[in-house]
Amino acid sequence: MMLKIVLSCVLLLAGVSIAAFILIGRERSWELIAGSPDTGQYDFDTAQRSATSNDALACSPGLCTDPDFEIGAFDDAPAIAIERLSQRLLAADPLARRVDDRKNPAKARFVTHSPLMRFPDVIHLEARAMPDGRTGIMAYAKAQLGESDMGKNRDRLKALLGKP
Template sequence: MIKTILWGAAALIGVIVLAFVLVGRERSWELIAGSPDQGQYDFAAAQRSATPNDALACSPGLCAKPDFILEPVDDEPAAAIATLVQKLLASDKLARRVDDGSNPAIARLVAYSATMRFPDVIHLEARPLADGRTGLLAYSAAQLGKSDFGVNRARLQALFDIK
């Protein structure tokens, strides 16, 4: 009886692993949990994940309770976002842009973990400030799980060169 249950469990695990291999890890997670791209993050509402698997950063006064502050930049908003997107795509070969690019001051990307391909969504936004500079906003969150072991925070720190 116990052998039958163990063989059944092993067969089920084998089928799941085979499905992940045949369908692909990214697509498998999408079939299980839905698209990681749920639209642009609303920085004004600043809804955070209920679990510690996200990170929020912004220039002073642009969002509530950020994990860290981003210095404003001298670039125009579109140029600032283009630079950040380019840097993120160059540093993470598993990342891809998912927004339609219709607003050049906003970008949305999905990055995947190396082994299991767990999806994280990165939201970037740039806004003109009263002093002529550009304020930056960034939010990175895991779609699955309760903890990301600090990956989203580390991603934003690397993107903005914060130690």
């Protein structure tokens, strides 16, 4: 009898939790649980990578240490390169939204969510003029929740940056 009561309470609590998650909305629910995924611009010069396997880093040669993969430099000026990448990201990902204040046109920051559960991820882009006159790109994507993103952020950056 006691087991039946405990099981009923657990099922009721699970049902109420699922209903609240649906009524509040998936994105808002995760924000209430874990806080805003937007914690400000990633500092490519000093910031540490995630201690878990839920992030990805891509850079043009010489711009960062130990990227997951390198990307070629762009011929556009830094502001134009960031704008083009931003437009490409927004066109490819209907769940992405730009969250930076746009004060620095060589940087952009986006929050996006996984399609089903709406787990939040943040994407940082930064462009820098290279000595050869081209523009180098640095891109960092990180899941806010969990210890592994199963390679989703790496795949996301590869798609954005045109890497096979």
